Amino acid sequence: MAECHPVGFQWVMEAKRRGATVIHIDPRFTRTSALADTYVPIRAGTDIAFLGGVVNYILGNELDFREYVLAYTNAATIVDESYQDTEDLDGLFSGFDPEKGVYDPGSWQYAGHAPDSGDTDADRETARPLRHESHGPPIPAGTERDETLRHPRCVYQILKRHFARYTPEMVERVCGVPREKFLEVCQAWTRNSGRERTSALVYSVGWTQHTVGVQYIRTGAIIQLLLGNVGRPGGGVLALRGHASIQGSTDIPTLFNLLPGYLPMPHHAQHASFSDWVAAIRHPGQKGFWADARAYAVSLLKAYWGDAATAENDYCYGHLPRMTGDHGTYQTVLNMVDGKVKGYFLLGQNPAVGSAHGRAQRLGMANLDWLVVRDLYLVESATFWKDGPEVATGELVPEECRTEVFFLPAASHVEKEGSFTQTQRLLQWREKAVDPPGDCRSELWFVYHLGRIIRQKLAASTLPRDRAVLDLAWDYPVSGQHDEPSATAVLREINGFEVASGEPVSGYTALKDDGSTACGCWIYSGVFAGGVNQAARRRPGAEQSWVAAEWGWAWPMNRRLLYNRASADPSGRPWSPRKAYVWWDAGKGRWTGHDVPDFEADKDPSYRPPLGATGVAAIAGDDPFVMQSDGKGWLYVPTGLIDGPLPTHYEPAESPVANPLYRQQSNPARKTYPRPDNPLDPISAVFPYVFTVSRLTEHHTAGGMSRHLEYLSELQPEMFIEVSPELAAERGLSHLDWAHVVTARAVVEARVMVTDRLTPLRVAGRTIHQIWLPYHWGGAGLSVGDSANDLFGIVLDPNVLIQESKVGTCDLRPGRRPTGPELRRYVDGYLRRAGLRKG
Amino acid sequence: MSVAERMGFFTDTSICIGCKACEVACKEWNAIPTDGLDLLGMSFDNTGQLDANTWRHVAFVEQTHDGDLRWLMSSDVCKHCTHAACLDVCPTGSLFRTEFGTVVVQEDICNGCGYCVPACPYGVIDQRQGDGRAWKCTMCYDRIRAGGDGGRAGSGGGLMPACATACPTESIQYGPLDELRDRAARRLEQLHGEGVAQARLYGHDPADGVGGDGAFFLLLDDPEVYGLPPDPVVTTRDLPAMWRRAGLAALAMAAAVVASFVGGSS
Secondary structure (H helix, E strand, O other), X not given: OOOOOHHHHHHHHHHHHOOOOOEEEEOOOOHHHHHOOEEEEXXXXXXXXXXXXXXXXXXXXXXOOHHHHXXXXXXXEEEOOOOOOOOOOOOOOOOEEOOOOEEOHHHHOEOOOOOOXXXXXXXXXXXXXXXXXXXXXXXXXXXXXXXXXXXXXXXXXXXXXXXXXXXXXXXXXXXXXXXXXXXXXXXXXXXXXOOOOOOOEEEEHHHHOOOOHHHHHHHHHHHHHHOOOOOOOOOOEEEEXXXXXXXXXXXXXXXXXXXXXXXXXXXXXXXXXXXXXXXXHXXXXXXXXXXXXXXXXXXXXXXXXXXXXXXXXXXHHXXXXXXXXXXXXXXXXXXXXXXXXXXXXXXXXXXXXXXXXXXXHXXXXXXXXXXXXXXXXXXXXXXXXXXXXXXXXXXXXXXXXOOEEEEEEEOOHHHOOEEEEOXXXXXXXXXXXXXXXXXXXXXXXXXXXXXXXXXXXXXXXXXXXXXXXXXXXXXXOEEOOOOEEXXXXXXXXXXXXXXXXXXXXOOHHXXXXXXXXXXXXXXXXOOOHHHOOHHHOEOOHHHOOOOOOOEOEEXXXXXXXXXHHHHEOOOOOEOOHHHOOEEXXXXXXEEEEOOOOOOOOOOOOOOOOOOOOOEHHHOOOOOOOOOOOOXXXXXXXXXXXXXXXXXXXOEOOOOOOOOOOOOOOEOOOOEEOOOOOOOOOOOOOOOXXXXXXXXXXXXOOOOOOOOOOHHHHOOOOOOEEEEOHHHHHHHOOOOOOEEEEEOOOOEEEEEEEEOOOOOOEEEOOEEEOEEEEEOOOOOOOOOOOOOHHHHOOOEEOOOOOOEOOOOEEEEEEEOOOOOOOHHHHHHHHHHHHOOOOOO | OOOOOOEEEEEEHHHOOOOOHHHHHHHHHHOOOOOXXXXXXXXXXXXXXXXXXXXXXXXXXXXXXXXXXXXXXXXXXXXXXXOOHHHHHOOOOOEEEOOOOOEEEOOOOOOOOOOHHHHOOOOOOEEOOOOOOEEOOOOXXXXXXXXXXXXXXXXXXXXXXXXXXXXXXXXXXXXXXXXXXXXXXXXXXHHHHOOOOOOEEEOXXXXXXXXXXXXXXXXXXXXXXXXXXXXXXXXXXXHHHHHHHHHHXXXXXXXXXXXXXXXXXX
């Protein structure tokens, strides 16, 4: 966190000053470790084993916050009798189809619930679980419960059996963490949780970049739910995003399978009609706020297509694109390599350096008709065709590269107005400080005018396919010499307005399903309440409460802490005065407190839904998790995940170690792209070391914003490889000498930094060496070097299609790598020795 | 020139996270050239030391004691000494003491003689190659003068020095020196109370060899570990005595000459 979020880290230092204990778990000793009370080195890719060990410690010693767990989680819920655990099936859950590598989740349901009749193939191809970032998937109403938690099929007992073998000894064997160190973490975490105290779990997005990334975070969430650390001040599972407004880019997504506010992008077969689509979102009998999904969906279509969207034409639902399968970024790149893609837009993205398997990225981009790159500088993704690594190896010949590259200079964040959404879901408005120089323009300018010109060119078209573009409500006010569209007008549209009057709505509960309201993103509704840009509020902290509700605006409805009903006990009283946050004021018959209650304001804690209730009325007065279809925090996930209802330790797709827990080596449901240009290493002696990559404070991601600046470049002037003194001795490396790292995909070189900050680990009775590389470098800019992400192949988490780009296996050799055509022959030699290539 | 309160820096290295925002902010505000792109292999330090082109410098010290690793980070800067030798030896008056008690080089007066360079007991001030003039931290004299009150918090005028403004953890604190010394004493007491026995202040004592520093530090180890002299002494300390002695000698000589004439005439 100190490395990549130094500004946010000030609050960790402030907490530490007030007595907080800071524990840092990382394969490598970083600037965060330097300031932590305890540092725990861990083998990359073994986090579920570690956290599963914490779950086992909590359950084995009955240290869970029982009152919270019983009332607010699904611990008491009974699971279907056909469910079989990974403990029964040696690393597989019931329902696995080994031919397809896909689970049928039917047996994972709660008892008495009919299995979801969804199309699991399509769910998998389109990463359906990503929809559940804001809410749980639908389940039928009514669950069987055992409040004593003794029923063998209740979630509590299943969890206990599932993690029983994750003992301190096993953690030591799998993760390389000495058991005393592990127990120290368990004790600190549990001691600091419960009625009087809360602990926060903070992760950076590298945590998600694993074939089991979603399940990493699930394990963290299980611990936090068991300890009562969710929905309470000082608790939570906090995701630190990789750069500014990444939260914003999932809320109003740049993802192929989502529309704004986590509405699903329609699938051609699953959502053939408008009513199919709406029914899939709200689900018949759905509990909670998604029951009003039709209003959100209609209002979104009204925002897109304005007057053209009517009840008669299903609000232009037919204009929405349809998914036909996996359109994720990695499938797209492989399609590019195969010549199936014509054009590609890169807005502030540098996949030639930043994405896994850089060679596939570059060769794919070299096989297009056209490529548009909008960035601050000429980044590698704009120049790879003339000076990339494949030009050096002879795989690319600049004169013959068919891709026409258009580079359009972009305005920086100080040269345009707009909002950022940060990790707390807080929207903060930004003013323009200076005009962008020369031809630099904002993204808003680019997209608006591109759309305007396309619409002009199509104006005379009578083709049905062009209606979607021609019917768009594309009418934003512009100003200045370059006709800059108004970002404020866009925010107003995102907030939503009454179609007749144009007046902004006050929030999503004001949205209608009859076409009388338009709203660009229902969860952001309220950001322009009262006609005021709430995101632009900057009342100083000293002039308001510690919750600082008047700094910016948080979705939904300016709630700073989600599910904060859980900060009070079932009867509505704070769990303790020290941790009071929101509570029930019986005198006034309302929820009140420091934050906006994340609950119906007048719903009495004793409220029980009548039989057959749906929607918000089906949420009981003591069900804090209002976006979950049973109102509970899910320790066990009966539906909605592709790779299992519980997290299980699997080895990374590339690992030098056989899974010590199960015969099943890696996540059986991981998404693979087996093809000759994407080889992955099975366990082999050819690639004996583990490597991991991450960022330095001094540089930003793929370097487009830092390696072109001299003040930042001089602080970390070149690529390097960090190794422990032990590994340096084993491989004959000296400090600052050259060395190269080889994987099944690539070889990269850099100078060596020998440091005690990396340490060999004892894993399953042998020594495992880990190598660390920063991934910022490429061939363009003031500071240049080989790209560490070239080392990775393409293998993904099945739930959300994110790549495993934080762990792999490699070899390490002294000296510089080969150059020219010899380089590929060198890598091919490794592939042959590893048995990955014949001949 | 009216004399304002003496302003200073208190750099609390126990909360430095090594982000180097101070180095970048300093260079941006003062438009300082880079030191060049060199991988030094000194942990994460690639600017090496304070010099003409680096006026804030973050040191990274990796230590291993009994298998336990410690990574010390510390942002160094000109000490703005109470008794500043650079100022004493400057023949042109380019170096001067400001109304805030800080020591500043006037770049339009400096003639590049370089006398100040060996005079500094900390090795801070340096001549820029190809330019010849001496350069160092000004405690952002132009920023703290804006508004004229030294940028005291809440006063509404003046700006804090760039490094202190950029520092995310308030490891670099700027303010009236007396207040900073009080704050530092309380912080030291807190750390000692938490069992951080090695914590100590450096440059805070007006009785030390430079009369106390305008920029002082809280360190977690011996000053030498961070590349700081353990017992700095103003290099011009003995000058007055030397001049006195030289003067006495000259007087004695003159007296002898006079006496010889007087004697000769007798």
